[in-house]
Amino acid sequence: MTISANPKTPEKAPVTPAEDSIPVSVLKFGITVEDYMLPAHHPIQMVDQDGNLVPLDDQGAQPGHEYPIPGDQELVAAYEQLVIGRRVNDQNSALVRQGRMAVYPSSHGQEACQVAAALCLSDGDWLFPTYRDSVAVMARGVGAVQVMTLFRGDWHGGYNPNDHKVGIQSTPLTTQLLHAVGVAHAAKLRGEETVVLAMCGDGATSEGDFHEALNFAAVFKLPVIFFIQNNKYAISVPLAQQSVAPSLAHKAVGYGMAGERVDGNDLVAVLAVLGRAVKLAREGSGPLLVEAHTYRMQAHTNADDATRYRQDSEVAEWLAKDPLSRMTTYLTKKGLLDNELETQIAERAEVVAAQLRDGLNEDVAVDPQDLFKYVFSSPTPQLKEQSALLADELSREEATK
Secondary structure, eight states, X not given: OOOOSSOOOOOOOOOOOOGGGSOHHHHHHTOOHHHHHSOOSSOBOSBOTTSOXXXXXXXXXXXXXXXXXXXXXXXXHHHHHHHHHHHHHHHHHHHHHTTSSSOOOOOTTOHHHHHHHHHTSXXXXXXXXXXXXXXXXXXXXXXXXXXXXXXXXXXXXXXXXXXXXXXXXXXXXXXXXHHHHHHHHHHHHHTOOOOEEEEEEGGGGGSHHHHHHHHHHHHTTOOEEEEEEEOSEETTEEGGGTOOSSOGGGGGGGGTOEEEEEETTOHHHHHHHHHHHHHHHHTTOOOEEEEEEOOOOSOSSTTOOGGGTSOHHHHHHHHTTOHXXXXXXXXXXXXXOOHHHHHHHHHHHHHHHHHHHHHHTSOOOOOTTHHXXXXXXXXXXXXXXXHHHHHHHHHHHHHTO
């Protein structure tokens, strides 16, 4: 066999995206793949912090990134959930101080993101929340007391995920993104039209699971929306010490998916952006990443002292951008909200707060054997031994009374 010193290398065709790799939506928009994937030059904003509708030319939209304003009925329904969410956040903070909850990660200031994440989905879609997304879980239809069971310190998450298509709130960072991708992959294999929305914070984008979830979803073109609530801090670590990307939405391009960024305190804009993302995912455009610029107004949890890593002036700046006061002003100016309706919504929010007080003030009967019953479907020899030891100890303790 003769080996040539100068083997003839076959000519390679120019590298271009495969025809079937270009989402139909891109062709429909009449823009390049790059323009589809890159986020808008500025975060999408439809209502400014003073509650005024932003002129169309100033909303940040560009070709392929246009967003119609949601309908009046959708806006009023979302506003009600916003009011309930704020009341729940305040009520839970009080319950923590009273010792009725072990911990509560408040989403005060981030409620617009929470509400929009839940309302943009259809009944058959799935939501995978983080530990801070209680308002989103409630807006999806899970009972208030059920949602807070986890934070009371019970042995279970409080609700059956299958009942409302909502994953259990995840405390470990980013694990829920992998679960979301798995559900989306299964749905696609079954030929279902299910869309999955996975929530995370800016800190989660530094985790390995974030990379694995986005890469898998992009390679298999799964109908997943990765929704990042960028509240500027991973507990106490500011965003500047986590990433130097132009924005977190720009990270989508590296995985071959579309990214978008939005004013996370503008409920109208978040509804519009997530609504479009769900529509595109359902049409087969593959995964999308949405970054919402928002702010955590309160401490990370009740165990955190936020004054150690941020200034009061920074908090005051974001207080002026509050999503609730912004939406109240906008709907009032639009003629969709008057004093009577505002009072009715506030009363409904008080009903939910009362349910939380009553439910979490009830003492739950505790069975110590539950420690062992639900670890494995078939208890291991070690669990059986530990269970027997505890039963014997409790029996002897009872006998001395």
